[in-house]
Amino acid sequence: MSEKTPVIKMRDISKAFGSKIANDKVWLDIYRGEILALLGENGSGKTTLMNMLSGIYFPDEGEIYIDDKPVTIGSPKDAFGFGIGMIHQHFKLVDVLSATENIVLGLPGKLDLKGAREAIKKICDTYGFDVNPDKKIYEMSVSEKQTVEIVKALYRGAEILILDEPTAVLTPQETDKLFNVLRAMRDDGKAIVIITHKMHEVEALSDRVAVLRHGHFVGDMLTKDTNAQEMTNMMVGRPVVLNIDRPEPKDPKPRIEVKNLTVRDMDGIIKLDNVSFTANTGEILGIAGISGCGQKELLEAIAGLQPVESGTVTYIEDDGKREELLGKDPLEIQNMGVALSFVPEDRLGMGLVGNMDLSDNMMLRSFRRGKGVFADRKSPHKLAEKVVHDLEVVTPSVSTPVRLLSGGNVQKVLVGREIAEAPTVLLTAYAVRGLDINASYMIYDLINKQKAAGVAVIYVGEDLDVLLELSDRILVLCGGKVSGIVPGRGAKKRDVGMMMTRLGGSKDEK
Amino acid sequence: MPWWKALLIRVAAIALALLVCAVVTMLFTGENPLNVFSAMISGSFGTSRKIWALLQGIAILLCVSLAVTPAFRMRFWNVGGEGQILMGGLACAACMIYFGEVVPNWVLILMMTVSAVVAGAIWGGIPAIFKAKWNTNETLFTLMMNYIATQLVAFFCNIWDKKGSGIVGIINPSTEAGWFPVLGGQRYLLNVIIVALLVVFVYIYLNYSKHGYELTVVGESEKTARYVGIKVEKVIVRTMLLSGALCGVAGLLLVGGTDHSISTTIAGGRGFTAVMVSWLAKFNPVVMILTSFIIVFLERGSSDITSRFGLNKSFSDILTGIILFFIIGSEFFINYRIDFVHNSEKEAK
Known part of the structure; x- marks a missing residue:
């Protein structure tokens, strides 16, 4: 790979926001036909660096070369002119328009929707995208919207594609699909940069990794020559232990008893169907499931934020006294003396x-x-x-x-x-989503401390590896039903994965 | 941005505005701009009567601005201040007319106060209930309520007017029943004191009370409010009751403390001007003293120069417009920093 010349060379790039230095003399090379993973902790300047390539920010200092020619990227329009397209974490699409309309929106020249649709179909066939050009954006799932964004970039002639944490919002299946598409694009000679925190994704997808730390470029290497431990150490700047503690629960007693809980959403669609389980003190109950399988409704029902059709949620005090939580709002629950803490999925919105x-x-x-x-x-x-x-x-x-x-x-x-x-019950939803390794381990540690203090922890997670390492018991949801409750120790990833997609797991294989 | 830099930008904006005003004045009227400016200042500060009229104008506008601010903090766009003032004034006038010679004066003033506050609160509360229950659009709703209030006042003016012209003259001119007492020989002093107390009250309410915190959270995110057990519907209605009640107080000050009469134009657009006063002050009650001063000073000063120099009446509006344009425009330079980025195509050539 050494004889290849980079399509983009960033040299001595610096960018400061006020007194905060986001990038300090960063060097980065991006090659054609290669997937580069850009790694770094939260706030290490990955997104800032890429935003300078896509014309959103302008570097304070430094040079950018494309095919060895120095260029100035002053606006997203300039970036498109150089064939650079970026897929942001928050999609920039108009909800009421169709995929095709969104893709051609803002392009110069006469509006030719028919021709555009053909061109889009061709792009989809080439790389294996699955998108209906006439579907309206508001009818689309998150994964479909992301696909539209990628097709939009390709339609506009992107040769260099930057994706900012593309898998944060995707299910494992959708992630696999995305990776296949990205590999197809790489094999077609496009340059791809992916910003991510997830080590196993870096290992599965990328050809090369570049690491940033506190705005500095630490180094880059071929993915096959390194491993998760080495990359993490580079990101954090010191050796990090990649094991999650799981002490035995001390004297677990029932704390929250959920019985026959059924929840419908505003449109009358069943979100939780006859769910029953018990959460114990001093124990972490992991909740696994494909996203949208009722995890959010389950936690919000316990916290008094979700209207419930039927069932009970009972809080059991130390002396065995039982109190019903359903039908009460968060304030009434608090006034009852129930110390219930809730870390919701939507951090800034809720x-x-x-x-x-x-x-x-x-x-x-x-x-x-x-x-x-x-x-x-x-x-x-x-x-x-x-x-x-x-x-x-x-x-x-x-x-x-x-x-x-x-x-x-x-x-x-x-x-x-x-x-x-000082809660007695702690509900957490996707507590480490979007967090870097260091911050994630700090959160695991905090949760474990709560467990040691006798708190009943309910941990909704999306990373199965973490759930298997952290939880004492795992409740698997599938389409709003309890697919099974398995002990965390000794559970197999494959089995839990099967339970996520089919009630009761791999019955027909037995 | 450091505070002194923001202040510098604002001062520069005002200086620029005055410069443009001067040029415009010279071009269109041929008057010496310095004379015009000094006339503006003397129009507001020339005599002690003018100063008191200025203070009175500030007090009423400030009162309405204070009234709409809690609603604005809650992101509830109450543009119905006009109607809420009218309803407060109407209730107050009704008390003066029907009970003027029936009850002792202090009882009458108490009745006027209570009825004006309640009437304003009801007028503010109705759109709030609809917003809380059915999520109706509060901007349209409060705006519509203005027209209803105007027509109600017109209706009662016709009933109360004995000559048939539809104009209610001075109420209780001989007994002065229900007129606010004159403090220290200044008939506007009581109004000014009441509004000064309201500034302190609203400042503390917004920044230090539980209610103030709750309404800020509701304004920022209803989901977060529900998450911590704040009853969103209750907060919306409660805040608008307060907002309407304070507008009612403005109506009371206008009818009982100033005009001793009622008409459909008594609010004089203050319900809308207050929106600007409140926004310019970034919803800070203390800063609103300054912003309402600027607005009232401009209005009084520019109307004074049109009469003194015999200019077209629109000319004062032009000057006010220019100055407000610069003041509001300066916010852009305070909120944003301007970087000049080179265009790549130009550079490539």
């Missing part, structure tokens, strides 16, 4: 207020404790400082709006607040 600073976000749980009509502002401020210190949150100060923090730090703020309530 768990936190993006425009408020850290202190004010800490207040969400405690503002009612103030004297009389006044909200308590002092203790949340102290709590914010404690969380920043204890969980190593990277933030300019506790009066910074949380939306300005990176994903991992946002999650630390949220988890820190929820744990500070």
